[in-house]
Amino acid sequence: MDQPSVQVFHYKDKEQSSNLLLQLNGLRQDGILTDVLLCSENTEIPCHRNILVSSSPYFRAMFCNNFREREQTRVDLKGVTSTILSYIIDYVYTGLISISIDIVLPLMEAASMLQYGRLFEACSTFLQGQLSPDNCLSMIRLSEIMNCNSLQGKAKEMAMKSFSDVSTSEDLCELSLPELLRYLEDDALCAEEEQVFETLVAWIHHDPLARRGAICDLFRKVRLRHIHPTYLFQFIASDPLIQSSTLCTELIDCVRRLMFSVNTKCIDDTAVDFKPLWVAPRRYTCSDMLVVVGGRKNNEQTSRDALVYSENSQTWQWLAKLPVRLYKASYVALHSVLYVIGGLTTNTEHSQVRRTVYTLSLKTNQWRTAEPMLEPRFAHQSVSYLHFIFVLGGLGPDRCITDKVERFNSMFNQWESIAPMPVATLHPAVAATNQRIYMFGGEDRMQYPVRLIQVYHIARNTWYKMENRTVKNVSAPAAVLDDKIYVIGGYTRRVIAYDTKANRFIKCANLKERRMHHSATVLNNRLYITGGRYITGFDVIEDSANFECYDPKTDSWTSQGTLPYKLFDHGSLTLTCVSQTWAKS
Structure with missing residues (x-):
């Protein structure tokens, strides 16, 4: 006959350890088999040495080495009140303790002295739950006294994140x-x-x-x-x-x-x-946010929307709406403030070319009016450099292309006229770097492509121009990244990077479609383009909600999803704000 297989049943009694502690605590309370008295003030607490030794390195050293307490049946514990000692002994035998604000500090001090590490961290956890901007600096001092790294880390984190509130507290002045x-x-x-x-x-x-x-x-x-x-x-x-x-x-x-x-x-x-x-960088709590504003929405009407993009959640959030609808305004960021400049307002009765300037900061999420331009214009370009905003060309009230250029000095809050551009140009790609403004391409008064690079030297207030057959963009954005100016599309799929020092173009990965009237900005060392219009394989012009990213390290484009709606002739900018303060609508 076959031998029966040997079966082994592995049994674990999950209640054994808790029942054992319960029984031992009962023996302690009845004074049965206790062999040492822990004394504090006028209170004696009977205990079992083996329980104390098993629970704490402090008592293991006391009772297992050649200290006099090894032979004593009565041990005085100095520096621990009788109340706190009772709480700790109850905790040793039951694993339970109720921590309140009244006892947490002496309990934490005693847990540190008697080397109950988990109890010490429990006190730290309790104090972390009490943290507020009003007390976090005091908690840091306490954590240094107690040598509590976990509390110190959390308290300092709060002090850093809530500095606006902490900076007004008395503790900071101390x-x-x-x-x-x-x-x-x-x-x-x-x-x-x-x-x-x-x-x-x-x-x-x-x-x-x-x-x-x-x-x-x-x-x-x-x-x-x-x-x-x-x-x-x-x-x-x-x-x-x-x-x-x-x-x-x-x-x-x-x-x-x-x-x-x-x-x-x-x-x-x-x-x-x-x-x-x-050259000190911004603090890393200052976050760069991508903001999209204005433009032609779903090919229906000029949009008053302003959106901010969250890289973490990959979602769009709505900001406060522009006060008015502005057709072909220009958009620029300076000192973490968004400027919407000029544009054309239209209604059923008449249209008006504006010289108004509206500003928005993420901190307040409110639109304000700023000093208006010297002359009204729309379909113009704007670019910022240091503390200046430069406004170039566009169309005036007579709907003719202008070569006039003006700049806004943010230090004095005033506009001034500067040298006009050599060739009046509509829809060029514009970028500023190395004390110069570069204008690539565009179209002239007769709507012919302008195959020029027009360069304005900011300090000298002078222009010069360079003919270049590579330049043939119209309605294309430009952006500065890694000391190069990228010109993206413009009735073409081409993306080219201009090296200003070497005066040469570098060919980059093409766009998927022939694109124009889109917008571009740089965020975290990558180039983002939003919306625009594109030409299909059947030469049909369609509006786009595409949202794409170019990585210069890999010379590749990746999709970032879509905008909430189709959009063109809009602004796409990067604003910096303190991560804890930007106002959500």
Whole structure:
């Protein structure tokens, strides 16, 4: 007969360990088999040595080595109150404890002393749940005293993320100079540079006699390049604290010379070590956001919509609507503010060419009116460089192409006329880099392609032109990426990158269709194009909702999905905002 197979039943009693603790706790409460008394103040708590030894390295060292407590039946624990000791012994025998704000600090201190690591972290978890902008700086000090890394990390994270609230607290004014410097130089600080400046001024004014001498060290932590020029030169420069410091006034003078000369060489000519301060990057809590605004929507009417794209969720969110519908306005970003300039308003009665300027910041999500242009125009181009906005060409009230150029100086909030372009051109590709504005192609008054590169030298206020047979784009955007100007499409599939230093074009991967009236912007070192119109294989012009991305490292295009609707003649820009502050509608 065959032998029966041997079967093994592996049994695990899940209740055994909890029942064992329950029984041991009952024995402790009845004083059965206990062999040591833990004493605090006037209270004696009977315990089992083997339970204590098994639960804590502190008691293992006490009872298993040659310490006198090994032979004692009564052990005094100094530094722990009888109440806290009772809580801890109950926790040892049951695994349960109720932590409240009244006992958390002495409990945490005792858990650290007696080496109950999980209880210590439980106290840390409780305190993390109590964190707020009002107490996070105090929690950081507490975590340093307690040597609690988990609490310190969470408290510092809150201090960084909620700096707007933390900066107004009394606790911040009590920080030492090294502590404040560590905050202000941290890339993770979630604040605009204007607020960084206001914080250091408030800290000094809290104790001006002792702290005035720190203004130089603190001011070096402000990233001047990312402050709005108006705020810098009208408010910061006139602050008495800044004026009292030779170094601070020299730093501001360096920025002023750089802005006015439009010449980066002056960085190297300064008496102070200015270059590291000027090239300091934005804090990484400042996020670049892609914004799409205006344009012709679904080929029905001019859109008042403004949309912002979230890279993380790959979704579009609606911002506040433009106050009016503007046909063929121009769109540009400067100092993290979106400008909508000029355009044509139409209704059933009449149309009007506008010189109005509307602005929007993600921080407020509200449209405001700014200083209007000198002359009304539409179908023009705009580009920003340093603290300037340049408006080029377009059509005036007489519907004729103009060669006039004007620029907006954000430091003085005023417009001024500058040298006109050599050839009046409609729908060129425009970009600014290396102190120059480049205009590629477009069409002339007779609607013939302009095979020119027109270059404006900003500091010299002069134009020159270069004939180039490669240039044949109309209604194409341009964008600067990796020191090259990319011209994308324009009644063609071609994408070309212009190397301004070598004066040569580099051919890039083609678009999928012949495209025009689309828009382009640079986000996180990649090129994004939105909407536009395209020509089908049957030479039919269709509107597009395409949303595509070009990676210069791989020289390839990938689809990013679609816009919420078909769109052309719109603006596509990159705005920077503090990640915690941009206002959602």
